[in-house]
Amino acid sequence: MGVRVSRGTMMSVLQIHRSEKDILQSRAAEIQREIQQGERKIFSEVLDLSSGDLHGGGIKPITFVRQVLAACSYPALLEDQSLPSDVRQRAEDLLRECAGGSVGSYSESSGMAKVRECVCEFISRRDGGVSSSPDNIFISTGSQTALMKLLTVLIRPEHSCRTGVLVPEPGYATFRLALQAQQAAVIPYQLCEDQGWTLQIQELRRALQSATHICTPAAIYICNPGNPTGHVQSRTSIEEVIRFAAEEKLFILADEVYQDCVFADEADFVSYKKVLSEMESPISSTVELASFHSASKGFMGECGLRGGYVELVNVDPAVQRYIRTLFSTRSCPPVPGQIAIQLMVDPPKPGDPSFPAFTEEVQSIRDVVCRNVRLIQEVCRELPGVRCQPLKAGFFVYPRLQIPPKAIKWAKEHQMKADMLYCMRLLEEEGLHVRPGCEYGQAEDTYHIRLFVGTRADTMEAALRRLKTFHTRFLEDFS
Amino acid sequence: MGVRVSRGTMMSVLQIHRSEKDILQSRAAEIQREIQQGERKIFSEVLDLSSGDLHGGGIKPITFVRQVLAACSYPALLEDQSLPSDVRQRAEDLLRECAGGSVGSYSESSGMAKVRECVCEFISRRDGGVSSSPDNIFISTGSQTALMKLLTVLIRPEHSCRTGVLVPEPGYATFRLALQAQQAAVIPYQLCEDQGWTLQIQELRRALQSATHICTPAAIYICNPGNPTGHVQSRTSIEEVIRFAAEEKLFILADEVYQDCVFADEADFVSYKKVLSEMESPISSTVELASFHSASKGFMGECGLRGGYVELVNVDPAVQRYIRTLFSTRSCPPVPGQIAIQLMVDPPKPGDPSFPAFTEEVQSIRDVVCRNVRLIQEVCRELPGVRCQPLKAGFFVYPRLQIPPKAIKWAKEHQMKADMLYCMRLLEEEGLHVRPGCEYGQAEDTYHIRLFVGTRADTMEAALRRLKTFHTRFLEDFS
Structure with missing residues (x-):
């Protein structure tokens, strides 16, 4: 046919x-x-x-997360005294943000306002006070979906010269595939295995140089902490990448979904946003950055609920409006995944009944x-x-x-x-x-x-x- | 930047x-x-x-659905005797299908095998015994996502002549938009308001005629029962559309998400698949059809969980493999949405404890x-x-x-x-x-x-x- x-x-x-x-x-x-x-x-x-x-x-799911999800799904459980009071309170608070008090209602297409606010508070806390606005947060059906939407904006398939994206090797296979599927050129840069899979700035320069006349480089994709390499970038390395992106006018796609999974004592996760915000002007206010996070990849491990988010930093307002429109054309992200994100960014605090078990x-x-x-x-x-x-x-x-x-x-x-x-x-x-x-x-x-x-x-x-x-x-x- | x-x-x-x-x-x-x-x-x-x-x-969510969801989220509830036994049994059966017994695990990218099997049984029951295979079912993050993936396959943006899709007027706005965004040509056909918004075959011919030299028509999109019009197509009308699609070599995209919401006594929903299967050869075995359904739009109304599916009929095996690949590049559909689909297609039966309340x-x-x-x-x-x-x-x-x-x-x-x-x-x-x-x-x-x-x-x-x-x-x- x-x-x-x-x-x-x-x-x-x-x-x-x-x-x-x-x-x-x-x-x-x-x-x-x-x-x-x-x-x-x-x-x-x-x-x-x-x-x-x-x-x-x-690995067993975290009880607090599942109790809140259960109470949100079946609000009769709000009366169940065997559930900790903070679980019931959290579920009530979340349901108040849902139209008709139901997780079965559509939310805003960029995610529930309350969840986006909590994400911002988490980011500010994580980054030592750097401000964050809910207008720059887009909740998505897993972080990959958000990344794919960003690619749609960055890649210009109608141009005579293909859009190029710098991509680490080794790196997450699906991402390279998605780039190729969208007719973009993959510009591979090698992580340095002998030095613990570190990212070397001269290698980025070599990779970009190799792409001359082949494509128009538009973005650099970073996975930090790394999959499959398990490395963590130092602050200095991040600064170098940002400076490089500024010089070469590249959009930074920072896949930071493993940020809560650092287990070496000598390594610390520092976000691209934090480093960027502490750099000198005009770099701090002009380098465009998208940072991704997910409820799948932390110790919560809630892959099946499909909850992720992206924060946009310094993105041109017209482009950001366009991204908002892209998100708005496809209904809303799954509400259980949004709840998982909220619980990830706002876990029980000392004094809360669920805190010790959590x-x-x-x-x-x-x-x-x-x-x-x-x-x-x-x-x-x-x-x-x-x-x-x-x-x-x-x-x-x-x-x-x-x-x-x-x-x-x-x-x-x-x-x-x-x-x-x-x-x-x-x-x-x-x-x-x-x-x-x-x-x-x-x-x-x-x-x-x-x-x-x-x-x-x-x-x-x-x-x-x-x-x-x-x-x-x-x-x-x-x- | x-x-x-x-x-x-x-x-x-x-x-x-x-x-x-x-x-x-x-x-x-x-x-x-x-x-x-x-x-x-x-x-x-x-x-x-x-x-x-x-x-x-x-409108309140349906208790059975939410009890099963709650028990799947928080399996400690499987021991809760206040939940009906069929709820606990269903949750146990579903959890057995999840890796590690958790809704937080990834499922197959086309959806859990068990859910796809239940969808097939539902379709066969609905269509009076017409067979259906789990290999032709793709669960998705809402039916719209599946529809968009199908468009990616149907639309050939690199062709000199744009791909055309016949689209009803009035019709669901987002769909027209998605077509335009993918550089496809919208070929509008008018539903006949004075005759209860029926679809007139001569109008389809007129619309197609009008597209000559403008684009290459590849598909016809149907919404039955209709949004926003609330009409229901008769079997005869569906036959006419299928014959038209056969003559003009068009792929049929049948949006049937309102199939459970027929409330006029004199109207009956008949699926495109059933009508197609009962037509003469070679039409019955060659006209390509994708039928969409959703957990959002029935009386279950679980929009926020994001669960939908598409069934492919007579689709070229190479194309179907490609569609499978498209689904496989983006993780899995949300598991709570998949559960909603399973409950929609296999509701409580007479004799089950939850049946009367349901x-x-x-x-x-x-x-x-x-x-x-x-x-x-x-x-x-x-x-x-x-x-x-x-x-x-x-x-x-x-x-x-x-x-x-x-x-x-x-x-x-x-x-x-x-x-x-x-x-x-x-x-x-x-x-x-x-x-x-x-x-x-x-x-x-x-x-x-x-x-x-x-x-x-x-x-x-x-x-x-x-x-x-x-x-x-x-x-x-x-x-």
Whole structure:
């Protein structure tokens, strides 16, 4: 009939990625089904360290969050004296902001005013008093949706010269894909693995230089703390990036969704907004910045509710009106996700009935994650040919693998990246699902795997046992 | 700095709409604030009949839905014996489908397998046994999101000749806007007001003819039951449209979100899929169809949870793979919205503990809406210069206004549509917020207003009193 897929490039880009992703993902699902159907394997279930999903990893949701959500969903619970009084109070306060007192009503398209105000207070608190206005906050169906909307504004597909965006390697695969799908040019800059995945300003200059005559650079995308690298940018590094953006007239897209997940003692998260606000004029008042955050990626881990936000700083008023319009054409973000954001930015305070349990739960999730990270790093040190940079933050580790030449050759002959081969066999032989570095971008002839760190302790221990057994055998097989 | 808004047309289109919408919406909010700050008006609050939001209109959410949502959010409630056993059972069944047993986990990007299976069973039941496959179902963040994704596939912006989409007038404004934003050509077809807003096949032919040499028509968008018109298409009319689509090689986008809101005795909803499946070959196996449904628009009215789905029928496998990829690049739809969809398609059955209360609640919402519709139609008959087609379904009435020439002249002098003038003054003088026909498209020199019918009975009575008072005065003022 009438429809033919139009965007050739887009389709092939998406399908290549999809098919690679599919091999692992669908095979993992298949193996799990085989086990359920009684097929005997040396493992009793597939362990999944492939995606950044705390609850999927067996970490329990935070009670306060879920109690408030339950009371908002079913307000009869406001009378339930077994729920802490601050839970009931919070739910009442939130419902007062919903039309008809129901989470089933539409909210403003940029999110409930009250939630945006609380986000601003959180940002000001976080940044030592830097002011923030609810008019600059847009709540979204997860931070990625907000990022995609911003891209729509930044990318000019009708120009003869394509819009370019500086993107870290390694970096979040879906973002590169989205850029390509929107006909933008990806300008990759390499994070420096040997120096703990730091961002080097001379590398940004090299990358930009390489794009001359190929595209019109319009923005730089930063992920700090980093996925999949787990690095945290220093204040000096952030200042350098901002200065670079000012010189080159680039819009800064700062993906800061892992800001609450810093676990190295010597690392501190400093926001781009804070650093920008403390720089000299005119930089502080002209460099355009969008900072993203999410209820999915903190220790709350509420991915399924889909709540994120973006704060715009120094954005041209006409452009900001346009962004508002973009948000307004598609109904509102999910109200449960908005509630998750509100609870994330305004958690129980000392003295509140829920404070002790809340604090304890968050701390115990932190403890589990920190222990997992320690265990993974120990295993990486133990295993021959595996090297892992010190991990400071985020949800992932990204160790480098020295893959035997015979394995590289075998993979090449089978039109496969060598780290994909590693991941496929790890899944097949040990039932452990991790992601290959080829999905995130890596320096030529280097290989990595990405492992999620946010699982229950016993899951992680079992996963690492499988990894060790497999790795040793893999090296032997290809020696 | 670096960003300039690029898409001239897009921006102006969106801004024109936005500014019109803003005038009413922001003025409504302003008036409400003025009242709260103690300003004296002849009304004590703004009554809002502007958007299709049941809970916002004071209709209570359905208890079964909210109990299941609460138990899914806070599984400790599974032990709460005060919740009906089928509520607890349902929540348990749903949580079993969530990774880690949490609604906070990511689901498959096209939605939870179990939810898609239940959607299929619902469709088969609705359509008298026609088969439906979970692989053809995509759950989305509201039906509009799914519709927008489909547009991305249908519209070929890089072609020299723009893609055209047939769109009803009057029709849902955001959809026309989205088409224009994506550089597609809107091919308007007029619904026949004098015959109860029916869709006339000769009008489709005229519209398509008018598009020759202007664009390449690729799809026809249908809203059945209609927004804002409240009409329901007959089986014969649907057959005609399908035959037309087959001849002209058009993809059918069937927006069927009001399928559960038919309240006229003589009208029945028949789905495009059912009619298509019962037509002769090769039509039945080749005409491409996407049918949309939503948890927002039935009597459940859960807009804020953002749950919708699309079913694809006869879509080319390569195109469908591409659509799957499009859905897979953006995480998953919100899990609470997915739960709402599951509860919508699989409500309590006779014998279930929640069945009596559920049935009673749904019936009482139906009763209120039917009474509201009757009241509105009575008032329309009473008021001079107002004429309303018999209303059969949906959430809105769309009466036609004969606006006095003096008012039309005054509006023209103030660069305003006459029905916008009417709505502005109605809001200003009586605190009643309704939408002007100019937002939905209307035949030249005709004027309409759109009123939401899903409010509490007392709200509707008050609203209609205000409308009567105002209308009489408006006619006098401009006589």
